[in-house]
Amino acid sequence: MTTVSAPSPTRPWEASPKDRLRDGVLFALSIGLAYAVVSLTAMKGKLAYFALFFIFYMALTAGFQLYSRGYAAAKDAFVNSLVAIGAVVTVLPIASIIFTVVAKGIKGIHLGLFTHDMALAAPTDPLSSGGLLHAITGTVTLVILALIMSIPIGILTAVYLTEIRGSLTRPIQFLVQAMSGVPSIVAGLFILSAILYPITHAYSAFMGALALTILMIPTIARTSQEVLKLIPNDLREAGVALGGTQWRTVAMIVLPAARSGLITAVILGIARIAGETAPLLLLTGGGDKVNPNPFNGSIGSLPYYIWKSFNAGSPEAITRAWAGLLVLMVLILILFTLARLLGTRKVAR
């Protein structure tokens, strides 16, 4: 009788302790070298540390690989470092933005911010007076008006592109893409020239919402289209096979099945326009009082408030701007998290 000894499984692709030790040593060595060079030569500053560390690390790993495994491995190690630096440079600004906005904005946040408007306060007044109420209500008004107009158009466009595949599908797909590239200031100018000057002659939330609608439609249309494409064709065929017309199939089977995805599309659309500034500067007038009438009179909004405070320039005003930015950023973070949660639930089902 022979005993068969099963070979114990190995994972040759994983880093061995020796490899890890080597990586750690190279990493530490390049930090040390960068530190030494900065303290010995005239170069100084964060940039010098960062750049020198990166150059040393790249050179050390590539050199080590060249010595131990040859030219191809050295090139691979070189690209490894480049790719890592790419990721770091992409993430660094966002970390800096979030950190700065929170650190500077938190000073301007107090309870009165959400219960007062700026009717009796100037941006340069002490921080305890005045607040964001007019800006928050204004932004909510603008977003709701824009939603009322852009949800039907955006979803109809998506339905056209996925359900009715006529000869116009390709050109319309192209136009939706082109529309998503329309600069926000051009959307503002368009409403200014087409409606505000010839017809209404007055700033109002509605004018701003029209411009925001133009910016929001492509976002909603493209995201909804992606969602509708994911709905299996079996559902549509089943609907038609049961004798349903196309109208009933789409309205009662396809759209309900895509519901959470469509909500995600709408939330992404809100995130797209919530902080849009340029068209509001042209169209809404940026009033300092809570304005309950969306069709007449100038109305404030978060971006406009931030812009006004930033341009006022005094330290108090700048802190106000940071506080406004913090509120806006938190709003967008919440919207984005919601969209993510809904989006993943759709996939899980």
Added chain:
Amino acid sequence: MSTIAAERQVPAPRVLTTQPRFSDKVFRAVVTTGGLSSLIILGLIAIFLSYRGFEVLRQEGFHFLTSSDWSITTDDAGNVTESHFGIAAMLVGTILCSIIAVVIALPVSVFSALFLNFYAPAWLKKILVAVIDMMAAFPSILFGIWGFLVLMPSVEYWAKLLNKYLGFLPFFKLHPYVVTRSPFVAGVVLAIMIIPIITSVSREIFSQAPLDRIQAAYALGATRWAMIKAVVIPHGRSGVIGGAMLGLGRAMGETVAVFTVLNIVFQVNWQMLLGVGGNVASLIILKFGEASPYEIKALMAAGLVLFLLTLVVNALADLIVRSTGKSGR
């Protein structure tokens, strides 16, 4: 049992038709109208901006694009006596800033897209993708104010370094030594804004690289870089270029972020480190506040030029991205 009775029970044959029912006709009409909305809106934008800007465009002719005067004089009654409108400086500034942005953003985005697809562990990839997508949705005013108050001092320091050590290169020359609020600073801020866009387009394209070829490359003993060079880059090259064009279009139309960091001067300037620049979109914000009705028309004409410019860039980007989707495999 009579045959007549049996015949009576047979219903008349159903009329088969391919005609949609009435409800479907209405449905199709409504949906098609909705689908055409993008055409209608884009058309209306072009029509209204050209209609409003027509007077100025006719008066200035081709000089609107080639001169860089922007002046208007009115008499006491408010009538325009003399006016010169030209956006050459702003056009040059728009192109210069956005090209700087793309030149900086493209390598960074390609590398980070490669990192996300082929280097990052799954958990890190998930987090980074969420963060980068969110960054793409951040409002431009956030980038503008952050860029002005936080980023600008360091970028000006980098600009001085570039000028000191690489000043012999023609595009890093700096004649009057003014580095504050230069197109370079605006370009860096725009680059940070478009990195998420180019990264997510490139990531999308790279993830469509054929898996069998990737595995074949590894099976032949390729290193990760050799695999990327042989499989991923040939597959994704034109898609990445399309993504860069999308970023270019976004950078050209950017208003607030550029306005906060750029020193807007009506003077054609190709020196990227010199603190003189412009941008068509920020011109509109700058002049809108105190503009007379006639000057507003000139701003409309400038808006039309910007609209057409971004439309062309976006159309090219779309064509390029779409053609890769098909020919890639």
